[in-house]
Amino acid sequence: xxxxxxxxxxxxxxxxESRSCHTTGLNVCLTAQRFIKLNAVAAVVFLLLGGVAAIxxxxxxxxxxxxxxxxxxxxxxxxxxxxxxxxWILFFEVAILxxxxxxxxxxxxxxxxxxxxxxxxxxxGAIMVNVVILQGKADVMLxxxxxxxxxPAFYLGIILVxxxxxxxxxxxxxxxxxxxxxxxxxxxxxxxxxxxxxxxIIAVVTLLHGAIVMIPTFTYSLGWTAEPDPMWYxxxxxxxxxxxxxxxxxxxxxxxxxxxxxxxxARPVNETVCRGAFVLYILFINLASAHHLLVDPGVGSAxxxxxxxxxxxxxxxxxxxxxxxxPASVEVAMREKGHNKGIFGWVTALxxxxxxxxxxxxxxxxxxxxxxxxxxxxxxxxxxxxAHNTLRIPGHFHATxxxxxxxxxxxxxxxxxxxxxxxxxxxxxxxxxxxxxxxGGILLVSIGKSFxxxxxxxxxxxxxxxxxxxxxxxxxxxxVMGIGAIIAVASLFIFVGLCVGTILFGxxxxxxxxxxxxxxxxxxxxxxxxxxxxxxxxxxGTIVLTAVxxxxxxxxxxxxxxxxxxxxxxx
Amino acid sequence: MDKDTKPPLLxxxxxxxxxxxxxxxxxxxLSYTLWGWIELTMVPPAPLP
Numbered sequence: 001x002x003x004x005x006x007x008x009x010x011x012x013x014x015x016x017e018s019r020s021c022h023t024t025g026l027n028v029c030l031t032a033q034r035f036i037k038l039n040a041v042a043a044v045v046f047l048l049l050g051g052v053a054a055i056x057x058x059x060x061x062x063x064x065x066x067x068x069x070x071x072x073x074x075x076x077x078x079x080x081x082x083x084x085x086x087x088w089i090l091f092f093e094v095a096i097l098x099x100x101x102x103x104x105x106x107x108x109x110x111x112x113x114x115x116x117x118x119x120x121x122x123x124x125g126a127i128m129v130n131v132v133i134l135q136g137k138a139d140v141m142l143x144x145x146x147x148x149x150x151x152p153a154f155y156l157g158i159i160l161v162x163x164x165x166x167x168x169x170x171x172x173x174x175x176x177x178x179x180x181x182x183x184x185x186x187x188x189x190x191x192x193x194x195x196x197x198x199x200x201i202i203a204v205v206t207l208l209h210g211a212i213v214m215i216p217t218f219t220y221s222l223g224w225t226a227e228p229d230p231m232w233y234x235x236x237x238x239x240x241x242x243x244x245x246x247x248x249x250x251x252x253x254x255x256x257x258x259x260x261x262x263x264x265x266a267r268p269v270n271e272t273v274c275r276g277a278f279v280l281y282i283l284f285i286n287l288a289s290a291h292h293l294l295v296d297p298g299v300g301s302a303x304x305x306x307x308x309x310x311x312x313x314x315x316x317x318x319x320x321x322x323x324x325x326x327p328a329s330v331e332v333a334m335r336e337k338g339h340n341k342g343i344f345g346w347v348t349a350l351x352x353x354x355x356x357x358x359x360x361x362x363x364x365x366x367x368x369x370x371x372x373x374x375x376x377x378x379x380x381x382x383x384x385x386x387a388h389n390t391l392r393i394p395g396h397f398h399a400t401x402x403x404x405x406x407x408x409x410x411x412x413x414x415x416x417x418x419x420x421x422x423x424x425x426x427x428x429x430x431x432x433x434x435x436x437x438x439x440g441g442i443l444l445v446s447i448g449k450s451f452x453x454x455x456x457x458x459x460x461x462x463x464x465x466x467x468x469x470x471x472x473x474x475x476x477x478x479x480v481m482g483i484g485a486i487i488a489v490a491s492l493f494i495f496v497g498l499c500v501g502t503i504l505f506g507x508x509x510x511x512x513x514x515x516x517x518x519x520x521x522x523x524x525x526x527x528x529x530x531x532x533x534x535x536x537x538x539x540x541g542t543i544v545l546t547a548v549x550x551x552x553x554x555x556x557x558x559x560x561x562x563x564x565x566x567x568x569x570x571x
Numbered sequence: 572m573d574k575d576t577k578p579p580l581l582x583x584x585x586x587x588x589x590x591x592x593x594x595x596x597x598x599x600x601l602s603y604t605l606w607g608w609i610e611l612t613m614v615p616p617a618p619l620p
Binding site for chain 1: 581582584585586588591592594595596598599600602603604606607608610611614
């Protein structure tokens with residue numbers, strides 16, 4: 001990897017120094033690189049903070065240990081939610097946006113100053129929020145539902161983070177504009193950039209809701225205006241809270257395609273279908289926020305059912321398209337390389353020593369089989385009544401946001417850090433097992449929470465003993481959750497240690513060198529790229545996986561209807 | 572560009588981030604936010620003591 005300056009068609013102008021990457025062969029805008037580094041490092045720091053909070057919470061909800069006192073439980077719960085769901089994810093997504101709008105398009109970043117403003121606002125906001133929470137002035141949890149009221153600095157901090165992210169999104173769109181104007185690429189933007197565009201559009205809707213709800217709440221906390229209506233607050237807040245997770249989903253899918261390509265040379269089996277699925281996300285995924293209000297009395301059934309069923313299913317369709325096309329494209333690429341043995345011979349031939357690939361495979365499986373199936377089921381209005389506010393809900397979203405998004409982002413970091421910091425990873429054997437530990441741990445967390453929740457254990461509750469209604473099975477599943485959390489957080493610490501250690505002590509990648517290969521699929525026999533382009537049966541392994549997925553979906557969905565029927569039997 | 576060689580509508584839509592941005596903001600704002608907001612404004616105030 002060299003760092004020689006270039007002045008290609010796109011990378012021109014006073015602040016447009018670039019270098020040529022000898023791993024990807026692409027030009028990297030040095031301004032974008034600086035902000036990718038800054039945002040990625042900040043993201044990992046917030047991930048670490050959120051991880052420390054996670055283990056404290058899990059060891060408190062594990063009733064046999066019950067670590068934290070009541071006030072610190074809710075304080076750390078607030079801290080965990082903000083750091084994991086907002087700060088870690090948003091900072092990393094800004095890094096992805098800067099990468100996706102520059103390197104694949106051979107473009108420079110629109111503005112260094114705008115990027116500084118964005119980063120400064122986000123960082124100051126995030127620090128303000130964390131300090132206020134740890135001072136005990138904002139024990140309101142992530143949702144901060146009114147009439148719970150935090151210190152004004154809490155709301156101001158969130159506003160700064162939201163507006164700072166919006167500024168970064170503006171920088172992203174402006175970069176797309178100048179790339180098109182300067183003709184730095186031909187035809188359509190690459191799929192990874194298209195996916196990032198979808199994430200950015202969803203982020204705009206998300207951050208608009210954040211501004212609508214947080215500004216009047218901030219002025220109320222200062223005593224300047226009246227209290228916003230709590231029902232209104234809940235509705236608009238979920239336009240921020242849930243939609244921010246849809247940004248994650250979209251960015252995660254873009255990462256799936258990218259890592260699939262880097263590790264196996266996979267190309268989308270059908271670009272139009274993949275892009276169409278992203279368009280479905282853009283148009284419909286945000287409506288799913290309504291499932292948080294399925295037991296709220298203020299909004300009617302028509303609004304609830306339209307937004308969580310008919311319209312949301314179009315976004316679910318998009319997820320199912322991606323969950324098919326990503327493994328299908330990998331399968332076709334592997335078979336074209338000659339790995340044709342049986343239905344799943346291509347799976348065993350995958351370069352499993354590549355931690356980015358194993359992270360993405362686990363991300364896809366956990367997101368689809370656990371997060372996706374539970375999400376659609378719990379988002380059904382009738383079934384929601386037996387699951388609302390139980391541990392089943394965090395059981396679901398730990399599979400999507402942590403097992404899905406966080407794991408995929410970890411996988412991406414195994415490429416981003418060597419490519420951006422020009423240092424090869426230390427502890428490569430640790431890196432190989434890290435995604436498996438994290439995926440396995442978070443799977444236990446999700447299963448433990450889901451089963452305990454099925455037995456009625458409430459979420460966001462410090463102590464379930466006084467209720468006196470939970471048997472040994474519920475306690476056992478809380479223990480499963482606790483053990484899973486220990487494994488997942490240990491793996492998170494390994495990940496952070498590897499990232500920080502690499503940035504500080506990793507072997508420098510010399511001028512003209514490529515990054516050390518994590519492992520890519522190698523051709524065997526008389527392999528020929530593109531030879532199976534029109535052979536649809538070449539993705540038969542993925543078709544079998546899809547059939548298994550649909551079977552699991554049907555069993556879980558109808559089992560929940562049965563559980564609902566058992567609550568109110570009709571005779 | 573000649574009419575015959577014009578890309579299909581879907582491709583033109585996908586290649587235009589600005590239209591996608593407008594649609595992506597408009598649809599949830601109408602379906603989720605505005606509709607929900609209207610429903611909430613129609614809830615009569617509770618007769619508190």
